[in-house]
Amino acid sequence: xxxxxxxxxxxxxxxxxxxxxxxxxxxxxxxxxxxxxxxxxxxxxxxxxxxxxxxxxxxxxxxxxxxxxxxxxxxxxxxxxxxxxxxxxxxxxxxxxxxxxxxxxxxxxxxxxxxxxxxxxxxxxxxxxxxxxxxxxxxxxxxxxxxxxxxxxxxxxxxxxxxxxxxxxxxxxxxxxxxxxxxxxxxxxxxxxxxxxxxxxxxxxxxxxxxxxxxxxxxxxxxxxxxxxxxxxxxxxxxxxxxxxxxxxxxxxxxxxxxxxxxxxxxxxxxxxxxxxxxxxxxxxxxxxxxxxxxxxxxxxxxxxxxxxxxxxxxxxxxxxxxxxxxxxxxxxxxxxxxxxxxxxxxxxxxxxxxxxxxxxxxxxxxxxxxxxxxxxxxxxxxxxxxxxxxxxxxxxxxxxxxxxxxxxxxxxxxxxxxxxxxxxxxxxxxxxxxxxxxxxxxxxxxxxxxxxxxxxxxxxxxxxxxxxxxxxxxxxxxxxxxxxxxxxxxxxxxxxxxxxxx
Numbered sequence: 001x002x003x004x005x006x007x008x009x010x011x012x013x014x015x016x017x018x019x020x021x022x023x024x025x026x027x028x029x030x031x032x033x034x035x036x037x038x039x040x041x042x043x044x045x046x047x048x049x050x051x052x053x054x055x056x057x058x059x060x061x062x063x064x065x066x067x068x069x070x071x072x073x074x075x076x077x078x079x080x081x082x083x084x085x086x087x088x089x090x091x092x093x094x095x096x097x098x099x100x101x102x103x104x105x106x107x108x109x110x111x112x113x114x115x116x117x118x119x120x121x122x123x124x125x126x127x128x129x130x131x132x133x134x135x136x137x138x139x140x141x142x143x144x145x146x147x148x149x150x151x152x153x154x155x156x157x158x159x160x161x162x163x164x165x166x167x168x169x170x171x172x173x174x175x176x177x178x179x180x181x182x183x184x185x186x187x188x189x190x191x192x193x194x195x196x197x198x199x200x201x202x203x204x205x206x207x208x209x210x211x212x213x214x215x216x217x218x219x220x221x222x223x224x225x226x227x228x229x230x231x232x233x234x235x236x237x238x239x240x241x242x243x244x245x246x247x248x249x250x251x252x253x254x255x256x257x258x259x260x261x262x263x264x265x266x267x268x269x270x271x272x273x274x275x276x277x278x279x280x281x282x283x284x285x286x287x288x289x290x291x292x293x294x295x296x297x298x299x300x301x302x303x304x305x306x307x308x309x310x311x312x313x314x315x316x317x318x319x320x321x322x323x324x325x326x327x328x329x330x331x332x333x334x335x336x337x338x339x340x341x342x343x344x345x346x347x348x349x350x351x352x353x354x355x356x357x358x359x360x361x362x363x364x365x366x367x368x369x370x371x372x373x374x375x376x377x378x379x380x381x382x383x384x385x386x387x388x389x390x391x392x393x394x395x396x397x398x399x400x401x402x403x404x405x406x407x408x409x410x411x412x413x414x415x416x417x418x419x420x421x422x423x424x425x426x427x428x429x430x431x432x433x434x435x436x437x438x439x440x441x442x443x444x445x446x447x448x449x450x451x452x453x454x455x456x457x458x459x460x461x462x463x464x465x466x467x468x469x470x471x472x473x474x475x476x477x478x479x480x481x482x483x484x485x486x487x488x489x490x491x492x493x494x495x496x497x498x499x500x501x502x503x
Contacts, residue, residue, distance in 0.1 A: 003474050026433070028376035031181040034429030034436070037297055038095045040383070041422035045092035045101050047388040047408070048085055049414045052104060053077070057129060058111035059085045063409030066387050070407060075130040079116035079149055082108040083153070083334065086152030088160050088415030091423040094457075097497065105156055113168055116149070121250035122175045123199045125147040127411075136182045142193040145209035146176050146251075150216040151416070158223060161453050162445045170419040173216065180208075187262055189239045204259040205279040206280050209239045213287045230295065237291050237300055244305045251330030253314040255279050267330055274330045278315040278323040279347025281307050286354035289361055290459040301361060308354050312370055317341075317396055321373025324396065326404040339403060347418040348378050353421075356428035375425060384408075390418045427458055437467055437501040444486075446493030453486040468499040 030036050050067035051060045061081040062073035063157060065212050071074065089105035092098065115132030116125045121142045125134040155163040173453070179198040180190050187274050192203030213236055221229035243263055247256040256265045256278025267274050285307035292300035314332070316323050325342045326335040334341060340500050355371030356466055360363065381398030382390040393401055400406055407413075430436040437439045440457055469476040478487040 004111075012033075020304060024365040024372065026368070026372045028379065028407075029378050030271065030375055030425055031372055031429045031433060033425045037422040037426040037429070040379070041092050041419050041426070042096050042098070043388050044390070044415065044418045045089055045096075045098075045421065048088065049104065051409060052107070053130065055131070058082060058130070058132065059108055059109060059414070060114070060130070061409060061414070062311065063407065065406040065408055067386065067389070067408065067417035073410070076114075076288075076411075077111065077128050077130055077132070079112055079124050079126055079128055079412060080411065081409070081482070082112040083149050083152035084416035087155045088419035090152070090155040091419050092443070094159055094440045095423065095426060097495070099443065099495070102159065102443055106162075106375050109156055109165065109168075111153060112121065112149075112152075117171075118196075123179065123198070124172065135328045138196040139196055140193045141198070142177075143180055143190045143205070144211060146172065146180060147190075147208075147211045154216045154219050154223075158219060158456075160443050160445050161447070161451075163447060169216070169220070173220070176212075181301065188235060188314070189243070191261065192258075202261055204239075204261060204263055206244060206257040206277075206284070209236060209244070210280070210284050210287050212236055213291065214283065218290055218294065218459050219456070222459065222461075223454050225454070233291055233295060237288060237295075237297075240288060241299060241303050242355070245307055246286055248310055249304065251276070251329040253327045254278070255284075255327045256329070274328050274411055275326055275335065276329040277324075277326050277347070278311050279344060279350045281311050281315070282323060282347070282350035282354045285311075285349060286357055289357040291356065292361065293459045294461055304354075304358060304467050305362070308367065308370075311351070312366060316370070317343070317352070319379075320396060320398070321377040322396075323351050323374070325393075330425075339395070339401055342393055342401065343377075343389050343396055344393050345378075345382050345413070348374050348382065349417050349421045352378065353424045355426065356424070356432050360428070360432035371428075375421075378421065389415075417437070427429065431458070431464070431500075431502050435502065437499050439497055442496050442498060444488060444493045444496060446491050449490050451488055452480075453488055455484045455500075456487060457500065460502075463502050464500055465503050466498060467501045470497040470499075471495075 026032055047067050051063045051069060058077035059081050060069045061076040064070050064155045074272045086105040086108040089101040093102040105321050115128050118125055124145055127135040129135055150169055153165050153169045159171060182189055182191055189204050190208040191201040192205040192208045194201040200217040217229055217233050221233060244255045257280060259265050285304040288300045288304035311323050315327060324334055325344050351374035352371050355367040359367035381394055384391060391400060391406060392413050393404050395401055427438055430438045463483045467477050469479050
């Protein structure tokens with residue numbers, strides 16, 4: 001009897017030991033050696049330079065596989081293209097130190113400031129022609145566009161401290177609060193869209209909710225410390241949990257994404273009202289994990305895991321890696337769009353970043369495996385190793401989809417997700433997986449007053465500190481390490497390299 005007890009104890013002890021110390025064997029070289037992501041980002045950023053108009057300014061929207069403008073699709077220079085590609089150029093500068101990228105980011109934003117702001121009604125126009133004129137001044141203003149307009153602007157401010165950029169960010173954010181936010185105590189949240197002059201507002205949605213965080217809210221709070229952004233983050237987190245994640249248990253897969261103004265919804269399969277997008281579910285999980293980093297609340301992490309595991313268990317390719325594209329949440333059936341099982345570039349990115357974020361928070365190997373497999377698939381197949389940049393959609397086996405083409409730029413795709421994938425793979429891969437420091441470049445614009453500049457490249461506060469600052473190739477001692485504050489005197493500016501580490 002004693003021998004049997006000993007054998008059982010030994011068995012369960014080994015089982016427990018294997019459970020605790022088992023480790024997914026990482027295969028993606030971009031995670032094993034995150035420095036490789038710098039070259040990848042450099043390649044992506046250089047691809048987009050070909051689509052910049054040196055004569056009239058601004059990046060063209062419609063771009064083919066080789067980087068040429070697709071004139072047959074129109075010569076638009078949409079607002080989203082400027083904001084998203086400016087974001088990409090900023091991150092490319094921060095990783096490489098190539099000031100040409102930062103210069104192009106500024107040029108894209110200047111084009112956007114001069115052409116895409118509605119000087120009569122306020123807010124941002126969506127479609128802009130090559131000369132900088134709005135194509136349809138009376139089109140609806142969507143929360144999606146109004147949020148994404150702030151993406152490139154705030155990234156540029158983060159890297160430079162440029163007051164013009166921050167003033168434009170404040171202008172856009174303030175307009176969103178005045179005309180896009182429903183402040184009703186029981187229905188609060190961003191409206192999905194308004195008409196052109198803000199007199200009629202309708203709907204609530206995933207995009208109106210979650211994209212507010214990924215485009216600006218977290219960064220704005222970290223860079224300023226202002227409670228305006230913190231309080232908005234808390235409200236948005238409430239919307240994600242109580243409006244989106246709360247519907248997961250009612251369906252076969254995913255959550256409800258589109259709502260009426262009163263947060264009501266219907267399950268009309270015929271009109272695609274039951275579509276759930278795996279990238280959205282993952283993105284909501286990533287967002288809750290990031291909010292948890294700066295505003296600790298266990299319910300944020302619990303729901304982040306609930307959402308990401310929903311995709312892992314029901315909408316993920318466990319053979320090749322990466323999430324599948326879209327599903328019917330009621331039936332649980334995949335949307336084939338007349339093709340085959342497919343994956344989208346930005347959705348695979350969400351598996352990478354959500355996986356690494358939650359692995360950092362929980363040390364659960366499932367999240368590491370998700371990120372590793374997804375990043376490996378992304379770098380192997382989505383990257384165009386002939387002409388550069390990445391494809392938008394692929395079959396699940398990694399081949400291109402002839403019916404959907406190989407264009408690299410359109411109204412929904414620019415230099416954002418491709419470069420952001422490499423940027424976060426570098427940051428997360430070093431800090432969260434390899435426990436290595438990271439190096440980022442900034443280009444501080446001088447002002448006529450003394451200041452403390454907060455450097456917050458990640459949504460983690462007490463765990464990230466400044467290890468060293470190099471200013472114009474010389475050590476710079478004027479910083480506060482644990483709060484990541486750079487002390488800069490009036491009239492001083494220049495290029496700096498900052499080394500961060502986890503503590």
